[in-house]
Amino acid sequence: MKREFDINKLVRESVRELKPYSSARDEYVSDGSEMVFLDANENPFNNGVNRYPDPQQRNLKALLAEQRGVAMENLLLGNGSDEVLDLIFRAFCEPKTDNIITSPPTYGMYKVLAGVNDVKNKEVLLTSDFEPNVEGILKAVDQNTKLLFLCSPNNPTGNCFSEKRIKHLLDSFEGLVVVDEAYIDFSEAESWLAQLQNYPNLIVTQTLSKAYGLAGIRLGICCASPGIISVLNKIKPPYNVNELTQQRALRHVLNPKMVHEEVRSILKERNELTKELLQFNFVLKIYPTDANFVLVKVDDADKRYQQLLDKGIVVRNRSTQPLCENTLRLTVGTQEENKKLIEALRSLN
Numbered sequence: 001m002k003r004e005f006d007i008n009k010l011v012r013e014s015v016r017e018l019k020p021y022s023s024a025r026d027e028y029v030s031d032g033s034e035m036v037f038l039d040a041n042e043n044p045f046n047n048g049v050n051r052y053p054d055p056q057q058r059n060l061k062a063l064l065a066e067q068r069g070v071a072m073e074n075l076l077l078g079n080g081s082d083e084v085l086d087l088i089f090r091a092f093c094e095p096k097t098d099n100i101i102t103s104p105p106t107y108g109m110y111k112v113l114a115g116v117n118d119v120k121n122k123e124v125l126l127t128s129d130f131e132p133n134v135e136g137i138l139k140a141v142d143q144n145t146k147l148l149f150l151c152s153p154n155n156p157t158g159n160c161f162s163e164k165r166i167k168h169l170l171d172s173f174e175g176l177v178v179v180d181e182a183y184i185d186f187s188e189a190e191s192w193l194a195q196l197q198n199y200p201n202l203i204v205t206q207t208l209s210k211a212y213g214l215a216g217i218r219l220g221i222c223c224a225s226p227g228i229i230s231v232l233n234k235i236k237p238p239y240n241v242n243e244l245t246q247q248r249a250l251r252h253v254l255n256p257k258m259v260h261e262e263v264r265s266i267l268k269e270r271n272e273l274t275k276e277l278l279q280f281n282f283v284l285k286i287y288p289t290d291a292n293f294v295l296v297k298v299d300d301a302d303k304r305y306q307q308l309l310d311k312g313i314v315v316r317n318r319s320t321q322p323l324c325e326n327t328l329r330l331t332v333g334t335q336e337e338n339k340k341l342i343e344a345l346r347s348l349n
């Protein structure tokens with residue numbers, strides 16, 4: 001619950017002292033009235049994208065904030081969640097000194113970003129039922145542990161983590177807990193956004209790449225206290241979300257009914273697919289999922305992966321991940337695509 005928390009103690013010294021670049025569009029914020037803009041060396045001939053985009057993406061943020069029941073000051077947008085996650089590393093982790101904790105099997109980017117930022121990644125495996133090992137994680141924490149990554153619903157296992165375990169970690173860990181909610185729109189579980197007020201060390205990341213169907217435009221969302229957001233704002237590239245992305249995202253986010261319909265249809269297809277998968281004797285286990293994919297254990301993942309590939313179907317072989325021996329991760333496609341998958345599986349021997 002609420003406790004003394006000073007974000008400045010976690011920020012890298014160089015970032016704390018940084019005076020951010022001030023762009024032309026940062027200095028003057030249009031109030032909507034007709035102005036003559038001669039401040040940014042742009043080409044004046046209007047083609048829809050001749051002006052620099054709003055560095056604070058105010059229109060889009062206002063809408064996303066309203067839909068999520070948070071304030072605009074709680075939001076930072078990035079070029080996909082991957083940029084958002086990288087900014088978190090660069091703001092809080094001193095290269096060669098600080099470390100982070102991740103819980104494999106999980107999203108591969110945390111480890112890659114740790115490597116890129118020269119930050120040690122301490123891995124504490126999930127338990128056999130794919131829950132965070134709370135005791136193990138807290139044991140791994142030291143003075144230089146800045147970040148803990150929890151992906152819920154988790155990729156590639158598909159499950160949401162227990163609320164009690166996440167709360168325990170938020171209460172006990174003095175660094176920042178990043179809850180990656182890339183798949184939250186497919187889940188019945190409540191978003192951790194509702195807990196932002198209670199946990200000053202909580203960062204929730206979301207994305208328009210999955211349920212919203214906008215992987216191609218690259219739009220990631222970071223939600224946290226205004227203090228954390230202003231640190232990230234200090235170091236983000238001024239124009240990190242381009243104009244086309246802002247326009248397209250705005251149009252899509254204005255149509256929540258369509259997103260909701262698509263999610264409903266994907267979930268219906270997921271349940272059908274799961275039922276169909278039960279018939280194959282080389283499918284040994286279907287893990288419960290809160291996401292738009294299903295992790296299945298098969299008799300021989302390398303063989304089944306190759307067989308599917310030969311039939312023109314690409315799935316993800318997750319066998320190299322710990323606790324995931326002989327597993328394939330199947331993304332739920334359209335009804336037609338899923339039918340093709342089932343037919344292909346039926347023809348295997």
Ligand SMILES: *Cc1c(COP(=O)(O)O)cnc(C)c1O
Pocket residue numbers: 079080081082083107151155180182206207208209210215218219220
């Ligand atoms: C797909 C995915 C993302 C999305 O990343 P973007 O850069 O926003 O496309 C983030 N986290 C997890 C766990 C994912 O599976």
